[in-house]
Amino acid sequence: MAATGNSARRLGRSFVNLYGREFSTSCGSGSGRSLNLYSAINQALHIALESDPRAYVFGEDVGFGGVFRCTTGLADRFGKNRVFNTPLCEQGIVGFGIGLAAMGNRAIAEIQFADYIYPAFDQIVNEAAKFRYRSGNQFNCGGLTIRAPYGAVGHGGHYHSQSPEAFFCHVPGIKVVIPRSPRQAKGLLLSCIRDPNPVVFFEPKWLYRLSVEEVPEHDYMFPLSEAEVIQEGNDITLVGWGAQLSIMKQACLDAEKDGISCELIDLRTLIPWDKDTVETSVRKTGRLLISHEAPVTGGFGAEISASIVERCFLRLEAPVARVCGLDTPFPLVFEAFYMPTKNKILDAIKATVNF
Structure with a gap:
């Protein structure tokens, strides 16, 4: 989708994908209501299950709504055969999802916290990512979507606040997607569920209840691997994803008070990422700043930089x-002290512009 160009991204035109569903960069028309992020996720899951009888949702405690209540009401509406709890075994959850997807189903697996995804690492990296390749496309598990709440939450500590996206960005064969807001979360999640490739979908748990915006109630999707320029500028390009976008936006507003014009880009899909949009912006501004919650060494920001x-x-x-x-x-x-804050970003903006 990167070939559609910056003009299409900013104009928000709609088109139809191979499955007859609407892709949109603006959500299209239709009624909407104010939702927080977890409610938008819940609405997307309702639509996915309702529109495709092959779709299943499973994971630890999803039957009663899950820790963050993203699956609330699904089991009551669609039955325990399609929305069900699993044992506390992440390797088993993903392994089961691979098999379910390999049989032509839409497997939507929930990992309770992204910190707990590591026991399933072998299944994701050595099985899901290579399933299509090792058979010469004779079989695949492209209907697999792995959802996981990730990132800081304000009080999670070292077992409930990690951002492990860079581990999976190193693996050919899977896609990695992270939304920044309720509207984005719904459209991107539906795209992931219907994409013909296995996807890891990280949900910024900090925003589950804090981020609220108008979300269309109809079925819509956003194209994957297409970044969005959410603020245009001339002096420096800022690139981020997930909850970090709201922090970066605040830094951009403060930078404007000092006469610095910032262009802010939400990458949205980390793998495969939209290099063309970032390159076009940097060729205009001549400067680039990347911000993410994960540790700096080996973080995905290093790949963007290189x-x-x-x-x-x-x-x-x-x-x-x-x-x-x-x-x-x-x-x-x-x-x-750990988190990349507005003031840290603002200081880096000034230092880069005044270099």
Whole structure:
């Protein structure tokens, strides 16, 4: 979808995908209501189950709504044969999902916290990601979507606040998607569920109840691998995803008071990511700043930095800046020091522009 160009991304035109569903960069028309992020996820799951009898939702405690209540009401409406609890075994959850998807179903697996996804790492990396490739496309598990709440939550500490997206971005054969808001979460999740490839969908748990916006009630999708320019500017390009976008937006507003014009991009899909949109922006601004909650070393920001340096070396007017988490386990009482905050980003913006 990256080939559609920046004009299409900003104009928000709609078109139809191979499955006859609406893709849209603006959600299209139709009635909507104010929802928080977990309610938008819940609405997407209702639509997925209602529109496809092959769709199933399963995971730890999903039968009564899950820890964050994203699956509330699903079992009552669609029955325990399609929405059901699993044992406390992440490897088993994903392994079962691979088999279910390989039989032509839409397997929507929930990992209770992204921190708990590591026991399933082998199933995701060595099975789901390679399933199509090792058979020469004779069989696949493309109907698998793995949902997991990720990132800081304000009080989670080192076992409930991690951002493990970079681990999966290294693996060919799967897609990694992270929404920034309720409207985005619904459209992107429906796209992931209907995509013909296995997808890891990380949901920023910090925003489950904090982020509220108008969400269309109809069935819509956003194209994957298509970044969105959510604020145009001329002096520096900022790239992020998930909950970090709201922090970056605040930094952009403060930077404007000092006469700095920031272009802000939500990557949305990390793998395969939209290099063209970021490159076009950096060629205009000459500067790039990337921010994410995960530790800076080996974070996905490093991949973005390396790719843009290769593509835009002669256009860059300053080194690429990264404002990320620290290279420590995620702390509890020192979370405020660990997190990439508005002031850290603002300082990096000024330093990069004044380089």
